[in-house]
C-alpha cells in the first residue's frame with residue numbers, strides 16, 4: 001500500500017513520520033507532496049520518505065491520500081486532484097470544517113474519511129475522531145484506523161456533528177489544559193517559587209493526576225472526593241472553584257469552540 005500525504009506542515013509531517021515509522025507500511029511507501037520548493041529541498045535532506053512537488057508524479061500511484069493543508073486551500077487543491085483520482089483510492093482529510101459531502105462532490109470519488117486529530121499527535125499521544133463515507137469497506141476501515149492510530153488513539157463517530165463537537169473537546173482541548181497549567185504556574189510564582197520550580201510542580205502534578213486516572217476505574221469526581229477531605233486544603237480550593245462556577249465556565253468554553261467549528265464549516 002502507498003500513502004500520499006498532501007501538505008508538509010505541522011500535521012502532515014507528523015502523520016508522514018508516524019506512518020513511515022510504523023510497521024504498517026513498507027519503507028518508502030509514504031510519499032509527501034508540498035507546493036513550497038524551499039520546504040521540499042529541506043525535506044529531501046532530512047526525510048526518509050519520498051518528497052514530491054508535482055501532483056502528477058505521486059497522486060495516481062497512491063492507494064490512500066491524506067490531506068493536511070489549511071481548509072482555505074481546499075477548493076484549489078480539490079480542483080487539481082480531481083482529474084488524477086480514481087474510485088479505488090481512499091481520501092482522509094484532517095481539514096477542519098470540510099464535510100464528507102463537500103469532498104465527495106469536489107473530488108468526484110466516494111471513499112472519503114473526515115478526521116479531527118489534535119496537537120499531541122506530534123508526540124504519539126493524539127486523539128482523533130473520524131467518520132467515513134458509507135462506501136469505505138471493512139478492510140479499508142481497519143487500514144484507516146491503524147494509520148490514524150500511528151499518532152495515538154482514535155474514536156469512530158457516526159455523525160459529522162460529533163467531529164465538530166470533538167473539536168470543542170479534544171481538538172482545542174490541549175489549549176484548555178495549557179490555560180489551567182499557566183494559571184497554576186502564575187499562582188506558584190506569586191507564592192514565591194522560581195520559574196523552574198513552578199514548571200516542575202505543575203507539569204508533574206498534571207502528569208501524575210492523568211496517570212492515576214488512567215490506571216484506575218474511578219471517575220474524576222471520585223478522585224476529587226478521595227483527595228479532598230472535609231475542612232481540608234483541597235476542599236477549600238474545590239469549594240472556591242464551585243463558588244466561582246468554574247465548571248460551567250469550562251463547559252461554556254468547550255461549547256464556544258464547538259459552535260465556532262460549525263460556523264467555520266459553513267463559512268468555508
Ligand SMILES: NC(=O)c1ccc[n+]([C@@H]2O[C@H](COP(=O)([O-])OP(=O)(O)OC[C@H]3O[C@@H](n4cnc5c(N)ncnc54)[C@H](OP(=O)(O)O)[C@@H]3O)[C@@H](O)[C@H]2O)c1
Nearest residue numbers: 007008009010011034035036068069070071073095096119
Ligand atoms: N495543528 C493542529 O493541531 C490541527 C489539529 C486538527 C486539524 N488540523 C488541520 O490540519 C490541517 C493542516 O494544519 P497545519 O497546521 O499542519 O498546516 P500548515 O502548517 O499550514 O501546513 C500545510 C502545508 O500544506 C501546504 N499546501 C498548501 N496548499 C497546498 C497544495 N495545493 N498542494 C500541496 N501543498 C499545499 C502549505 O504550503 P504553504 O505554506 O506554501 O501554503 C503548508 O506547507 C489544517 O486543515 C487544520 O485544520 C490541525
